[in-house]
Structures are given as C-alpha cells and as structure tokens.
Amino acid sequence: MTGQRCIALIAHDQKKDDMADFARQHQAALSQFRIVATGTTGGRVQDACPGLNVVRLKSGPLGGDQQIGAMIATGDVDMLIFFIDPLSSLPHDVDVKALTRLATVYDIPMALNRATAEQLTDFHSTH
Secondary structure, three states: OOOOOEEEEEEOHHHHHHHHHHHHHOHHHHOOOEEEEOHHHHHHHHHHOOOOOEEEOOOHHHOHHHHHHHHHHOOOOOEEEEEOOOOOOOOOHHHHHHHHHHHHHOOOOEEOOHHHHHHHHHHHHHO
C-alpha cells in the first residue's frame, strides 16, 4: 500500500523472545505498518506472526543497523522499536548509538523498551 507508514523492529539477542511476543500480542496494530527488521529479529517476528509482511535486512552487526539508519535518514522509516539489552556489552555498540542518534535527529518516535513500544504502536495504529 503506497503511503503506508513504516516501522523498524530491532532486538538484541537477549530481547528477541520479547520482540516476538510483543509482535504476537500487537499483530493487529503492526499490520497497519510496512515492517522492516534486522535479519534475525525479522525472522523471529515472521515465525511468531506469519501473517505480517516483514522485510528482513542484514543482521545488526553485519550492517542491518546501518541499513535502518539510512532508511531513517531518507524518510523511509517513520518509527523505530529497538528492544535494547542494557545488561550485555555489545561489540557493535557504536552502531546502536548511531541508530538512536539518527532517530533523534530526524525526530521519529522511538521505543527502547516494551512499555514504550506498546504505547507508540497502539497510538500510531489508531491515528
């Protein structure tokens, strides 16, 4: 559907189960969006919600975070849900910071945890 808003989904390894569960519980709201996701996260969301059309990009550490960042910069992503694991050190932490910086610079709604993601998804699917 042309003009459909796009949501990007990313989850760190320890948060992928939570993202799949979030997608399952909010499948109706997510179906209102075009969905892009980093590789493994996208696969987990597709497994949990076969009815959702998820475009899978590269894995985050292999460039998926940058792909989503580029889509934010070009106006192709309207909202970012990124379930971050604050307790694990990440070798690609600079990529994560760059992605959240882009979401802030381009002033798109961004959720870094489930509570905020539920509020954003529900609000944006009804407006």
